[in-house]
Amino acid sequence: MQKHVIEVEDMTVAYEEKPVLWDIDINIPKGVLMAIVGPNGAGKSTLIKAMLNLVKPISGKVLFNGLSYECQRRYIGYVPQRGSVDWDFPTSVLDVVLMGTYGKIGWIKRPGKKEKEKSLDAIKKVGMEEFVDRQISQLSGGQQQRVFLARALVQDADIYFMDEPFQGVDAKTERAIINILKELRLRGKTVIVVHHDLQTVKEYFDWVALLNTKLIQYGKVDEVFTDENLRITYGSTDRVLKGEV
């Protein structure tokens, strides 16, 4: 049997009255590129936040390589939604990417030359080398997303969580991002992506989880991403055919 890098058991999250996530069990093998899809309000972001300990579940536990989140923190990378930060913050592209190295440096110590080189490499990889010293508010949406991706790359993690990296980006950025994600997978990393666009699931990902409060199905895209399962997830095929819900 294949070893699982992420195991979620009996995860239930409730904010107020109704559960946002209901009894999620999911085992993700190493080296997959997995999309989490589902309608608005299905709890997609909540699921990755709960896995990362940013939201406290009512019940359930998450194991990374058989260990708790705290023990495995340094092997986990996270790309939050682009809208979750203040882009007017007085800082440059390089500075934001450097933040990815902070986890490994620890408290008080400063990033040095090594970290800087690593960050510049990552910036080059996402095609932003012209903008190294640019103030972040002067970037387009796609460029901002690429900066976030570069920041995740320097985290040098084994498992990546990304919250809607394709939200509001141009076609060029979308290609750049997906190429990098695929490269990460080739290097044996596991990548979990909250995704919105059903049209591209088959092309971009090899695994998919269909979520609507509870986990409808998950597994290889070819096996799981069927019309029948989508109908269960989204309620009606009609809305699914329109491409987005």
Added chain:
Amino acid sequence: MMSLELLLKDYTLQIVALGSAVLGAVSGVLGSFAVLRKQSLLGDAVSHAALPGIAFVFLITGIKNTEMLLLGALISGLIGTFMIIIIDQYTRIKFDSALGLTLSSFFGLGLVLLTYIQKLPNSNQAGLEHFIFGQASTLLKRDVFIMIGLGVIILLVVALFWKELKLFSFDPQFGKSIGFSNVKINVILSSITVVAIIIGLQSVGVILMSALLVAPGVAARQWTDKLSMMVILAALFGIFSGVLGTLISSLVDNMPTGPVIVVVISLIVFFSLFFASNRGIFWRHIKHGKNKRNINDSRVLINLYELALNHKDVYHPHKTEVINLTNNKDKGNANVIKRLLYLCEKGYAKRDYFDTWSITDKGIKKAKSIIDNQGGESL
């Protein structure tokens, strides 16, 4: 009872209480809009910004004429509001920084002018600093008449523009799209808010005025979801705290009126937060506890159901440890036993021996329907 008697007899007290009541009513009404528009602290900034206006008018005229001083306060309060809006619109500086900057630099200017006046020869400046802390007990009949007059004007304006104010508190973008000018509404609302603050300056002062613009609205919001109801309730809370605060401060020695009014209205807010119908923290807590228990009950039932499905004989009994929820493993079985006993009581499960349990037909049916409803259904 004694206080009521006092209120009926003491003429000065009546005047002060009337003034506080008017202030409470007006600030309750306007505060409701400020709270809904998420501009609760604008009042704080504007009331501080009024100080240099007061000092400046006195510096020019040299007399303490209430109307003139209030006019000065109005003008500098509006300038302050205007500055805040401009900074917020034209720069990346956040709204709260714009508030803080404006209130403190205007207040600083006010202090500079006040100290300058104090050092002028033969100036009759005594009492100007009352605008900073307020001095309800010095209210004169004439002052209260001015307050009532201004209060009536404010309420009339609110009644006149009710529809627009409602629209703009809820969805300014939409209001703009259907052709109402955002700027005009802003100016109207800011102007009457400044007037209300000015009513309060004499009795509660610059610093505490902001509380009166926030607290009644927040308290009222807890009891109703309807704007008209909210505004009326806020006005009532304002009047109540104004009158009660005045009474307390007149009955107890050395009790400053403004702060007592603020404490009274704050207590009303805390009470409302805890006990208001539906929204109150107290009720919600009870509901939440019930909910969490309910979710856990459902989960235990579903665990039992899944165990049953995996077994040839659905009614096969299972041990408590096996049924236990994952996250409870380190906490022992006590909790699960409690849940299971509850399920037995409801007829969803059966206790076979001391620590083995099995599902019933009713339980299977229930488990299926919970799974279909994603836990939204209660037991």
Added chain:
Amino acid sequence: MTPQLEIVIIAVIVSAACSVLGVFLILRKMAMMTDAISHTILLGIVVAFFITESLTSPLLIIGAALVGLLTVYLTEALRRTRLMAEDSSIGIVFPFLFSIAIILITKYAGNIHLDVDSVLLGELVFVPFDRLIVLGRDIGAKSLYVMGTILFIDLLYVILFYKELKLVTFDAALAAVLGFSPIAIHYSLMGLVSITAVGAFEAVGSILVIAFMIGPPVSAYMITDKLRNMLILSTLIGIINSIIGYRLSVIFDVAIAGSIATVIGITFLIVFITAPKRGMLTIINSRRRRKIEYAMASLLLHLCNHENTDREEIESNRHSIYQHLNWSKKFLEKILYKALNLNYITLNNEYLKLTPKGREYAIRCYDDIGYSI
């Protein structure tokens, strides 16, 4: 050291300590929380005074800091109920705690030597009267040492935890994932803000503390795009403002702290209007320039579209074209004048005609617009 010099030095220290922390406060949208803290610490001072019966005890600072943290905690607890917005929760907690403090002071005014006016308004002039005596020798104003220590702690904190402060302020979720507790950073920062506010209140009063904390950082924010520069610039602005403010207060014989706060406000106003890149003048100018550029492009495109068509005569008439473009006549004249000057068009018997250069420009604009969409 003369009292005058001591006053200036204290003012400089206060403003430096405040503006260093203030940079993070405005970026964390905590400006009004600072205002709240600077008022509620009064409660801490009063309660600590009741316990120690001394106005010089270090317990006063501790008490004030605790109440400062309590203010932050209560505000957040109220907000977490989701029954009100964040600004409302500040607007409730702070007047409540502050009112209790005022009631306590007024009620026991007889046996307290704590004057509300002096707490709120502060007076730097009196600060040098309170001396620090060590071994029978007067070694300077006490405030100088207290504020100096506070400034040292603030600077040490910001330098040591610069990286953490930056990360938590910019992206708290990532900070949590990387193992830097946003709560620890938040409360330590607010604790220092409380301590700094206590130290400063005696000198400048609680209302003006916020001018020192918010003003210089906001001005610096208008000028620079780098956090490090913002810290340095904000400290410099704070120091210069307090020196100028002090000089002016001496000249006009007015309250020192008020005068500094006024200078802080005026400094912001100047920066707000003239700052390169983000100032009002630049913004208005670039808006006007863009409007003219855009108008020029649409005029040229309009001519380009109707070139060699049968409507060309109607559409390119100087006296009617403004109606087609829906402009005022005056605006058209202005654009025409510019276009003629740049040699984009020629005027041929009241008819406008594109030059090759104008045509090229129009096409380039058209392509640019297409690209940006």
